[in-house]
Amino acid sequence: MSAVTRSATRTPATGLGVQGLPRIARGEGSYLYDTAGKRYLDGSGGPAVYAIGHAHPAVNAAIGRQLEDVAHGYRYFFTSDALESLSARIVANCENHFPHMVFVCSGSEAVESALKIALQYHDARGDTSRRRFIARERSYHGNTLGSLSVSGFEQRRAPFEGALLEVDFVSPANAYRPPPDARGGDLGTWLRDELENRILEIGPERVAAFIFEPVVGAAGGVVPPPPGYAAAMRDVCDRYGVLMIADEVMCGAGRCGTWRALEFDGVVPDIMTLAKSLAAGYLPLGATLYSSRVHAGILERYPEVQTGHTFTAHTACCAAGDAVQKIVADEGLVERVLRVGETFKASLRSELEAVDAVGDVRGRGFLVGVELVADRDRKTPFPRERGLSADIARRAFDSGLVCYPCSGHVDGAGDTIILAPPFNSSQRELDAIVDMLKGAILSALG
Numbered sequence: 521m522s523a524v525t526r527s528a529t530r531t532p533a534t535g536l537g538v539q540g541l542p543r544i545a546r547g548e549g550s551y552l553y554d555t556a557g558k559r560y561l562d563g564s565g566g567p568a569v570y571a572i573g574h575a576h577p578a579v580n581a582a583i584g585r586q587l588e589d590v591a592h593g594y595r596y597f598f599t600s601d602a603l604e605s606l607s608a609r610i611v612a613n614c615e616n617h618f619p620h621m622v623f624v625c626s627g628s629e630a631v632e633s634a635l636k637i638a639l640q641y642h643d644a645r646g647d648t649s650r651r652r653f654i655a656r657e658r659s660y661h662g663n664t665l666g667s668l669s670v671s672g673f674e675q676r677r678a679p680f681e682g683a684l685l686e687v688d689f690v691s692p693a694n695a696y697r698p699p700p701d702a703r704g705g706d707l708g709t710w711l712r713d714e715l716e717n718r719i720l721e722i723g724p725e726r727v728a729a730f731i732f733e734p735v736v737g738a739a740g741g742v743v744p745p746p747p748g749y750a751a752a753m754r755d756v757c758d759r760y761g762v763l764m765i766a767d768e769v770m771c772g773a774g775r776c777g778t779w780r781a782l783e784f785d786g787v788v789p790d791i792m793t794l795a796k797s798l799a800a801g802y803l804p805l806g807a808t809l810y811s812s813r814v815h816a817g818i819l820e821r822y823p824e825v826q827t828g829h830t831f832t833a834h835t836a837c838c839a840a841g842d843a844v845q846k847i848v849a850d851e852g853l854v855e856r857v858l859r860v861g862e863t864f865k866a867s868l869r870s871e872l873e874a875v876d877a878v879g880d881v882r883g884r885g886f887l888v889g890v891e892l893v894a895d896r897d898r899k900t901p902f903p904r905e906r907g908l909s910a911d912i913a914r915r916a917f918d919s920g921l922v923c924y925p926c927s928g929h930v931d932g933a934g935d936t937i938i939l940a941p942p943f944n945s946s947q948r949e950l951d952a953i954v955d956m957l958k959g960a961i962l963s964a965l966g
């Protein structure tokens with residue numbers, strides 16, 4: 521098939537409702553260029569991935585060197601400098617809480633491994649009835665059968681219902697839209713009690729782990745939890761021998777202004793996942809980290825953790841992750857995200873204050889959501905058929921801004937625009953993101 525035929529017959533689902541996508545030519549820093557020469561400011565780092573911008577010469581050089589030496593040393597035959605250096609950086613960034621890890625090639629695989637490590641831990645300790653996971657509604661953990669099973673994301677689950685794992689779901693920790701029964705009281709306490717009651721209903725001896733996103737990404741339209749939430753959930757998990765899995769695929773590796781997102785909440789999970797910002801899109805890389813306690817539990821019965829794939833710890837992917845994390849550390853980018861993230865959010869709030877349809881601007885660090893509502897006081901969403909977030913993202917894209925539309929998080933309706941710029945975006949670029957997004961919102965609202 522010729523290239524022309526291929527592109528003419530392609531009608532991809534983009535989330536933007538665009539049929540003919542522009543053809544990517546190159547990237548440079550916070551910008552992308554298509555083959556027609558149009559420039560796009562990357563306001564969302566694609567899907568919250570490109571943490572240090574595009575075509576960074578030091579990362580490309582590190583990958584090039586690795587490829588020239590050897591692309592891949594299979595994990596059961598060789599270790600490598602890239603693998604060991606990246607592992608050491610991660611151990612240090614997590615303050616030694618996670619000396620054990622397995623590298624994979626995506627966030628879904630990282631979650632899949634996290635679920636399996638939790639199951640293997642309980643099995644090894646003779647807790648063989650602990651096979652059940654508790655997850656949260658309005659969450660996304662991936663697209664493999666296991667990771668999709670623990671995702672509270674109706675649209676993505678629908679075609680596979682009946683074949684997914686049996687999973688229990690509790691409420692999201694959304695202070696802007698608390699569960700109806702929780703209104704008026706302390707949300708954190710209500711959610712803690714809900715988790716505890718659910719564990720008791722199922723039977724603690726049957727629950728393997730609780731999995732959650734410390735800051736929800738696309739499934740909820742960026743939702744940071746209320747203060748004290750993660751610590752309260754940790755307490756409940758500890759009381760009933762339930763492992764805590766923090767899915768930091770989107771919010772981790774510095775995106776929220778601390779290297780681990782949960783560091784901000786003062787909580788250490790038993791198992792955690794990473795992906796997007798780890799190698800920042802230069803090559804596919806995810807990781808599942810686990811504590812010494814989990815590792816020792818597994819070794820009570822098994823010689824090793826039984827997870828991983830052919831491309832686990834792929835050498836060139838680890839070299840990419842190592843080079844990205846070296847830049848993040850050398851340039852103090854995580855601290856910058858924490859500091860500048862507050863001013864970025866404040867400037868979005870003040871610029872969008874006068875736009876009635878902007879109901880909430882929330883987030884942590886460089887993971888920010890702008891939720892649109894038809895009625896600000898009642899927080900009524902726009903009708904689903906209006907497709908407002910997709911409309912805004914399309915207009916932004918046309919004007920040269922990449923942002924990430926997200927919908928369906930309010931009973932099937934709901935519109936939020938996600939911004940997740942590169943950690944090293946300049947102040948001028950951040951200001952331009954705010955201006956261009958405001959323009960796109962006003963244009964869509966007519």
Ligand SMILES: Cc1ncc(COP(=O)(O)O)c(C=O)c1O
Nearest residue numbers: 626627628660661662737769770
């Ligand atoms: C929190 C979270 N977990 C898991 C995944 C799945 O990652 P991947 O798409 O790399 O498989 C995503 C993807 O967006 C995510 O946001």
